[in-house]
Structure formats: C-alpha cells, structure tokens
Amino acid sequence: MRDIIPICCAFFLAILILFFYPNNEVKLQPGDISFTSINAYNDGFEVISLVNIPSNTTIHFTDSEWNGNRFGADESDMVWNTGGQVIKAGSTVSFTNLGSNPRVSIGTLKNKLRISKKKEAIFAYLGSTRMPTVFLAAVGNDEFAYGTLINTSLQMDKSALTFPKGTTYASYQGPYIYENRDEFYKELRKLSNYEFHKLKRTKDRNGIYELAPRSQ
Template sequence: MNITFRKLRIVLATVVCCFVFMQSNAQLNTGDIAFTAFNMDGDDDFAIVALVDIPANTTIYFTDNEAQTGGGFNTGEGYLEWNSGASIVPAGTVITFTDTDSPGNANFGSSTGTLTDGSGTLNLAGGGDAIYAYLGTSETTPTTFLAGLANTTTSTSVGDYAANGLTAGQTMIIIPTSHDGGDYNGPRAGEANFADYLALIGNVANWTTNTTNGEALLPHNTTPFTILPAAPELNILDNSTPVACGATGTTILKADSVNINGETSSITVTIENTGTGDLDVSSLSIGGTHPTDFTIDGSNPSTPFTISATSSQNITITFDPSATGAREAVLLISSNDADEASCVVPLNGVGIVQELEVLDGASSIACGATGTTIFDAGVVNTILGSASTTITISNTGTDTLIIFGLVLGGTHMSDFTLDGSVPPTPFAVLPGTSQNVVVNFDPSADGARSATLTITSDDSDELSC
C-alpha cells in the first residue's frame, strides 16, 4: 500500500512540475524580449530587454547555431540556458549576459537570474554571426523563437529566421556586416506600450556600433525602458464619425424632426476611451438654449461610471420638442480626461407640427364659422339645376397633415355630395400644400338649404373641423 501511495505521489509531482514548467514558458511570445547590445570580441557579451513581465522561473535558451527552415538548428556551435529566477522580471528590465563564451570565465553569468552553459561553445564571430533567444522543451528543440540578432546578412551565418517567425527590423535585428559590437542608443522612454519599442530597437539607425573592437562599447547600457503612465482619452462618436467637444456646423449631433404634439426622437452619443487607462465619467447633464427639450434616457448607466481602455459606452438622448423650429442644447460630460475634463457635445433637433386651414378662395374660414363666412353654392333651380362649391384644405404647418374623414351632415345633408374628384380618405396634405374638396349642391326643395362638412385630421388643436 505504501508503494502504491509513493507511486501516486511521484506521478502527481511530475504532473505538477510539468504544468508549472509549461505555464511559465508558454506565457512568452515572439517579440516579448529584444536584444539591445552585443560584443563579439573578447569573451562575448550581450543584453536583452523584457518587453513584458517575464514570469518567475522562465527558461530561455540562446544559441549561435543557424536557424533551419524546417525548424530547429544546425550543429557545430553552442547553447546557453537562462533561468529568470524566483521573482517576476518586470517589463522594461535590461538583462546583461557577461563573458558568455565559457563558464570558466570569472564573470560568466547574467545580471538577473541564472545563466548555465549548454552543449558546445557559444562563441560569437565578429566576421558574421547570429544569436537567437527562444523557448523550447530542450536547447535543441525550440518551440517559440522570441528574438534574434545578426551582424551579417549572409544566410549561411544566420539561417532562416523568417521561417521561424522572426521579422527583420522588428524581432530580428540585422546589423551591417562585420560589426564587432553594438549598443542600442535610441529612446528608452516616451512610448505608450513596451511593444512600441520593437520597431525602434530594430532600426539600425538607433544603434552605436564598432567594426574593430566590440569591447570598446562595454559596459553595455542597462538603463531600463519605461512607458507613459496609463491615461484615458475621451473621444465622441456620432455613429462612427468623430465629433469634437464643442463642435459646430455639420458635426452637431442631430435628432430627427419631431412633431411637438407628443412625438419623440433619440440621439445616440458614443463615448469612446481610446487611451490606455480607465476613463471615469463623473457626470452627464443637459444644458444650452432648450435643455428641457432633451433628456438623458433612463436606460443609460448612472454616473459615475467607468469606461475601460479601448472600450466605449452609448448614451441615449431623447428629443421631445416643446415648440416648432430649431431646438438646441448641449450634453455636458465630466470625466478624468486630462485635456477634456469637461466636454460639451452640441445637440440639435427640429420641432414640427401640422396646421389645418380651410379656405374659400383666398379667404380663411374658421372651423364652425357662421354668417357671411359660410360657403354658399348660390341659387339653383330645384328641377334642372345644380351647383358646386370648392373648399380648400391647406396645411400651413411644418409636418404632414393627415385627413382621416370628410363627412356631410346637418339639416339638408342629402342635397350636398362630395364630388368624385375628392380623394378617398385618409389622405395626406404635405406642409405648404393644399387639397381642394368639391361639394356638389342639388336641392330637393325650394328655399334655403344648409348642411355641414366635418373634417377630421391629426391637427392637434382642430382634430374635428
């Protein structure tokens, strides 16, 4: 029973160790480190920078063997194995590797972690050579190429780095032929992200080199790389179109034209955070000329709320005009954006309304008119005669007028009929236009004959005229 238990414990320990190994190594990808210096004279030296946090106990291999097209390396040169140590190596840290061509050298080692000599001899040649950093299951079995550096373009000295995922000028640094040493002298501060340094480090113009004595560049520069503090950046979008804070003219966010009698429209304002830190929106409010015509919809998040980097939040504004014509307001956004702490977003909408007017010729007739304002068909012979009168329905408003019904009524309604030229209801009368309604009169008896025409519409103050 004890033997079985010990076997189980050994198996579990093996699984855990393998899991930890895979976790620590699998977290690094191509471009997560870069070479920042090399010396191919004397006892050989080089340096790398961590462009991400390197997990504790990460193993990285180095070799000056040439990378092969089908994976792996050729033979004849050497390998080094570096363990990052018990603590995380922070992004931006420069690690130097000193006197690496022999473990017997007094200063053989690394500034961080532990360097171990592998098989063969890693001896960099000033006349043309390359060095690779990679993850692997062993020194001869690479799984992920992280970075490379060469002081020649000769393929027999470099190998096929492209086939192994490295890109010249980015993750593969190509220094002109036969330079014995080099040190990156470009910017080490001012970038938003550590990955932004890859192109700078890969640019040979940002290197100081020596063609005769690489030792002359020692000690290598170990100044850490830094990035700008995480900061939010507020950006306003109308759909996908950027709108500047305080915009005017065609960039104002516009609602649809809306009838003032109970209709509403909405405007969607997108607050986008294009920065690298959280955008904290502390308040949203409406101001401007007609602030009561615009309201912040209740479906929006209540303030304060946070928009993470590269994310966005839609804000819905409801437009409910209280009068006709152009209506204007502003959305006030307060946030922790350093240069746009208070952003004013102009809002615009148009209030419209339909307005029914009844005309007798050019004269306006009030609904329910009496006396001289009554439409008069004239005197007609009761046996042979008939006549007609024309009523003009005009829309003097700014919204479409819908006529739902035209109904004759009154004392002698049978003596009056709608002409066949009258369109069937419902029909629309556009703003600024009119519709003639012809009423025929065919009296059935002598004397005064009267009736009424009732017009029903969506005119809010004259629904039935």
C-alpha cells in the same frame, strides 16, 4: 442530497487548488524580449523584456544557423534561468564573458557561448536544447547569418535585430519609453541610436578596431 455534497466538495477543492497553486505556465511569444546589444569582443549581449517574464522561466540561446526546420549540429548552446522573481517589462538584462566565465545580471546561466566577429547570429527561444517551441528573438551582424527565419515567426529588423555586416560591437543608446512595441522597434532600427565599433583590416592585414560611422 448525498450526491450534491461530493460535487460541492470537489468544486471548492478545485477553487483552493487554483488559488494556492496558480498556473505558472510560460506563455511568452515571439518579440516578448528583444536584443539591444551585441559584443563580439568579450562575448556578451543585452536583452530587454517587453512583457513581464514569469519567475524561473528557462530561455535557450544558440548561435547555430536555422534551416527552416532545425538547427545545425555546430556552434554553442546556453541556458538561462530567469530566477525566482518576475522580471518586469522594461527590464534590461546583461550577459557578459559568455565565452569564458558566463555571467548574467538576473538569474543564472548554464554553458558557454562564443560570439563570432563575422557572420554571427544568436537565437533566443523556449523549448529544449536545439528543439525550439517558441522563438522569442534573434540578433545578427549579417543578414545572412541566421540561415533563414522561415518557421520562426520572427521578423527581420523587428524581433530579429540585424546590424550592418561586420559589426562586432553595438550598444543601444536610444529611448526606452515608447507607446507600443512597433514604436520601440522603429527606434531599434535607427543606427543613430547605437554606439558602434567595427572590425576593419589595414593593407598589411593587421586587425584594428575603429569606431564605425553613424548613419540613419
């Protein structure tokens, strides 16, 4: 009987710990967020959460190229803490002025990130700076801007959203209501669902911004 009492006490203590201190481990997987815009004019982008994101989740961003095993030593790194509240699935989060005065609509940011107008890709991942444990999403304005997607578990034109070469501004204007993730990816791939701007050059090499033609 004396042996049973300590066992029972330990059991109830374990129950209390689980009840009052639930497991807050982040379990986000590739594709659980998706980029929906990129803005190289003002260094910004938007992401949408496709699942509930736990409070105080730390997500890293970098525009360094991935070689299949590691990131390069160049480019920028930015860290996003999602804040004290759960971000509900379907929420859009805006990141603006990242190259000068970084701001985010939910949570807080650390460091700056400049977005190039040519051959640029941005990765979002869990882990630590340049040491990813889980790749969540990517966006690029050139299919060769990523370096490679090998060993990221990201899929081109799904969890890695790729715009036509030379795109400097693209903002998703399509539907956000979908039955499953593949249906949403299908909408994300339709160029007709975006407002586009592209950087073009005149014959005298002066840069001008011009609305890009929409196509599907």
